[in-house]
Amino acid sequence: MFKFLRNLLIPMTAKPHVPIPANGVDYRGKVVLAPMVRSSELPCRLLALKYGADLVWGPETIDRAMIGTTRRINPRNSMVEFTRLPSNGGRSDSPLKESVIYRIDPAREKGKLIYQIGTASPELAVRAAQLVAADVAGIDVNAGCPKSFSTTGGMGAALLQTPEKLASILEALVREIGNVYQIGISVKIRLLSDPERTRALVTRLCATGITGLTIHCRTTPMRPRERALREQLPMIASVCRDAGVACVVNGDVVSRDHGLELMKEYNVDGAMIATAAEANSSCFRSAAEGGLLPWREVVHTFMQGALECENRWGNTKFTLNILIPGKDKVYKHAKQSKGYEECCTALGLVDLLPAARQVDQILGCTWSLSSSVDKKSPAVQKAMETNDSAKAAGTSSTAATSPTKSKPNLSNGTGPIRRHSSPKPFAETPVDLSIAGTTETTAPAANAVSA
Ligand SMILES: Cc1cc2nc3c(=O)[nH]c(=O)nc-3n(C[C@H](O)[C@H](O)[C@H](O)COP(=O)(O)O)c2cc1C
Numbered sequence: 001m002f003k004f005l006r007n008l009l010i011p012m013t014a015k016p017h018v019p020i021p022a023n024g025v026d027y028r029g030k031v032v033l034a035p036m037v038r039s040s041e042l043p044c045r046l047l048a049l050k051y052g053a054d055l056v057w058g059p060e061t062i063d064r065a066m067i068g069t070t071r072r073i074n075p076r077n078s079m080v081e082f083t084r085l086p087s088n089g090g091r092s093d094s095p096l097k098e099s100v101i102y103r104i105d106p107a108r109e110k111g112k113l114i115y116q117i118g119t120a121s122p123e124l125a126v127r128a129a130q131l132v133a134a135d136v137a138g139i140d141v142n143a144g145c146p147k148s149f150s151t152t153g154g155m156g157a158a159l160l161q162t163p164e165k166l167a168s169i170l171e172a173l174v175r176e177i178g179n180v181y182q183i184g185i186s187v188k189i190r191l192l193s194d195p196e197r198t199r200a201l202v203t204r205l206c207a208t209g210i211t212g213l214t215i216h217c218r219t220t221p222m223r224p225r226e227r228a229l230r231e232q233l234p235m236i237a238s239v240c241r242d243a244g245v246a247c248v249v250n251g252d253v254v255s256r257d258h259g260l261e262l263m264k265e266y267n268v269d270g271a272m273i274a275t276a277a278e279a280n281s282s283c284f285r286s287a288a289e290g291g292l293l294p295w296r297e298v299v300h301t302f303m304q305g306a307l308e309c310e311n312r313w314g315n316t317k318f319t320l321n322i323l324i325p326g327k328d329k330v331y332k333h334a335k336q337s338k339g340y341e342e343c344c345t346a347l348g349l350v351d352l353l354p355a356a357r358q359v360d361q362i363l364g365c366t367w368s369l370s371s372s373v374d375k376k377s378p379a380v381q382k383a384m385e386t387n388d389s390a391k392a393a394g395t396s397s398t399a400a401t402s403p404t405k406s407k408p409n410l411s412n413g414t415g416p417i418r419r420h421s422s423p424k425p426f427a428e429t430p431v432d433l434s435i436a437g438t439t440e441t442t443a444p445a446a447n448a449v450s451a
Pocket residue numbers: 034035036037038039058059060116142143144145188216224250251252253272273274275276278
């Protein structure tokens with residue numbers, strides 16, 4: 001009798017399970033931040049992690065953009081930065097300036113970051129992935145972007161029409177990146193309108209050795225605002241389950257609790273949130289943890305993270321424009337700001353002003369608090385009358401000398417070096433703006449933290 005029951009149970013429970021590599025991560029049971037160009041750069045990822053995202057996907061980065069970058073450690077904050085000189089030679093009237101193509105926080109993102117690649121070639125995909133493989137927990141291939149800049153090169157959603165090419169990219173990544181660096185390889189796809197073609201595609205992709213598959217529950221022609229379709233989801237989940245591949249649902253997932261409900265209802269393994277997290281990342285908090293936070297609190301936390309990373313001002317402003325409700329009167333001020341100090345002043349984030357001034361100096365943002373007294377928000381004015389740190393931040397004649405020129409000061413020491421996951425507040429000291437001499441190409445993330 002026992003033997004009979006055991007024989008009956010084993011086939012039901014012992015589904016195959018693609019092994020999770022030693023430095024990889026299992027997507028099962030996870031509610032994660034979606035890859036979003038501009039909206040899943042490092043500060044947004046840190047925000048999502050702070051509010052409880054289990055894993056974070058970085059923005060799609062095209063293979064050719066990554067190939068040729070140099071890996072370095074920023075000595076002021078210990079972030080890993082992949083940089084390159086402009087391929088068009090830059091402007092002839094100014095010195096060539098390296099731009100940061102990809103940025104990683106090796107402490108807070110350790111074991112949680114999935115790097116998404118845009119590619120149409122197994123060779124280029126492997127070359128690009130080799131550069132970041134030691135710093136991330138997984139490599140994901142974007143096979144869902146419907147934009148013409150992606151599809152005209154055969155990338156993104158175009159790969160859904162060339163399943164053998166997509167499979168060959170995944171197989172090359174599994175063989176030369178996944179196995180070598182011991183991280184997982186995954187893919188993000190969209191629905192095909194014919195369920196049988198979706199089934200054939202998912203079945204083929206699951207046979208490549210990938211550990212995870214995200215299904216964006218919209219077809220390629222569907223607009224982002226159209227409601228996500230769930231009809232094919234149980235079938236896709238079942239194909240993935242039979243192959244031992246984790247299946248993550250994406251499309252109109254609005255919160256952690258909602259993601260967990262969908263996982264139960266459709267028997268999928270994980271849930272991915274994009275636009276709801278773009279608008280307010282505290283959607284990763286469960287209702288039991290308090291749920292959504294007011295936008296002002298989210299903005300404060302986001303700005304703190306953006307300053308810690310020395311995030312490009314244009315990208316920070318882009319995110320603020322989404323985080324701050326359009327009707328709010330500070331929206332206009334934030335939208336017009338030319339740098340961190342001006343923006344923190346407009347938003348009344350007085351505690352961040354010293355760091356804001358310092359990062360403006362590093363990035364060469366041009367705005368002077370002292371020349372903009374009239375622009376102070378009532379919150380800043382009040383704080384400056386009553387609060388010592390705000391006074392120090394903005395009213396003393398020396399502290400108020402903010403950079404009005406974008407010329408960096410290269411003559412001083414190396415500035416604060418972060419050794420713990422939470423950076424210490426910025427000191428009001430001159431900073432070394434150079435990052436030369438710290439270039440590395442292959443050291444794993446763990447080394448980066450102590451560099
Ligand atoms: C601003 C923005 C940028 C995006 N960039 C990417 C990307 O780089 N890679 C990708 O696979 N999908 C990208 N997407 C699609 C999302 O990852 C996600 O599949 C889509 O928004 C559906 O999820 P949602 O209904 O939760 O918004 C992007 C979406 C948005 C809104």
